[in-house]
Amino acid sequence: AQRVTQPEKLLSVFKGAPVELKCNYSYSGSPELFWYVQYSRQRLQLLLRHISRESIKGFTADLNKGETSFHLKKPFAQEEDSAMYYCALSAAGANSKLTFGKGITLSVRP
Amino acid sequence: DTGVSQNPRHKITKRGQNVTFRCDPISEHNRLYWYRQTLGQGPEFLTYFQNEAQLEKSRLLSDRFSAERPKGSFSTLEIQRTEQGDSAMYLCASSLHSGGAYEQYFGPGTRLTVT
Numbered sequence: 001a002q003r004v005t006q007p008e009k010l011l012s013v014f015k016g017a018p019v020e021l022k023c024n025y026s027y028s029g030s031p032e033l034f035w036y037v038q039y040s041r042q043r044l045q046l047l048l049r050h051i052s053r054e055s056i057k058g059f060t061a062d063l064n065k066g067e068t069s070f071h072l073k074k075p076f077a078q079e080e081d082s083a084m085y086y087c088a089l090s091a092a093g094a095n096s097k098l099t100f101g102k103g104i105t106l107s108v109r110p
Numbered sequence: 111d112t113g114v115s116q117n118p119r120h121k122i123t124k125r126g127q128n129v130t131f132r133c134d135p136i137s138e139h140n141r142l143y144w145y146r147q148t149l150g151q152g153p154e155f156l157t158y159f160q161n162e163a164q165l166e167k168s169r170l171l172s173d174r175f176s177a178e179r180p181k182g183s184f185s186t187l188e189i190q191r192t193e194q195g196d197s198a199m200y201l202c203a204s205s206l207h208s209g210g211a212y213e214q215y216f217g218p219g220t221r222l223t224v225t
Contacts, residue, residue: 004152006152009150043113043114043216043217043218043219044153044201044216045215045216046213046214049213086152086153088152096158096165096166097143097155097158097166097168098143098145098153098155098214099155100152100153100154101152102150102151102152103151103152
């Protein structure tokens with residue numbers, strides 16, 4: 001079975017502070033990990049995926065297979081980063097269903 | 111093409127009634143997914159299609175739920191004899207399955223309220 005755990009529901013930081021959104025997963029096979037973001041009144045959209053190893057909007061995430069984690073990080077938060085963030089998992093190469101965590105609300109205060 | 115569209119955006123129905131939602135994917139996308147999201151939860155997978163074939167159904171999809179994608183384009187999700195527990199946001203997503211990297215593009219969702 002696939003499971004994604006996001007242990008916190010809310011993270012509130014001041015502008016310019018570092019951000020780390022935690023994600024742990026459980027999957028017996030080879031996973032693909034994603035972070036999706038939902039800004040206020042907008043649809044869910046892909047932020048980044050581990051296989052691309054990109055930095056999007058200053059965010060990065062490294063897959064740690066030993067710790068089964070895929071934490072999302074940004075060194076200096078901006079107010080426009082305030083949103084709901086979901087970690088998701090899919091079976092590698094299968095292009096199939098996503099299993100999502102419960103999500104975390106990031107609030108960046110001025 | 112403005113992305114994945116879903117209709118209606120909101121639906122209020124009485125318990126016991128049937129409802130049908132529609133999803134129009136991005137035109138060249140061959141895969142279409144349905145998810146359900148309740149308050150405080152992430153989206154939960156319901157079912158997906160490749161072209162017109164329904165390839166996987168979740169155990170969440172009871173006998174009252176049925177989904178179709180008759181011509182491999184738009185899809186419908188029908189809920190028969192609705193229950194209050196069916197109240198949720200129903201999300202549709204589409205992707206292009208080409209063997210390489212992919213992304214699921216989500217629609218705005220249909221919010222169902224069962225009274």
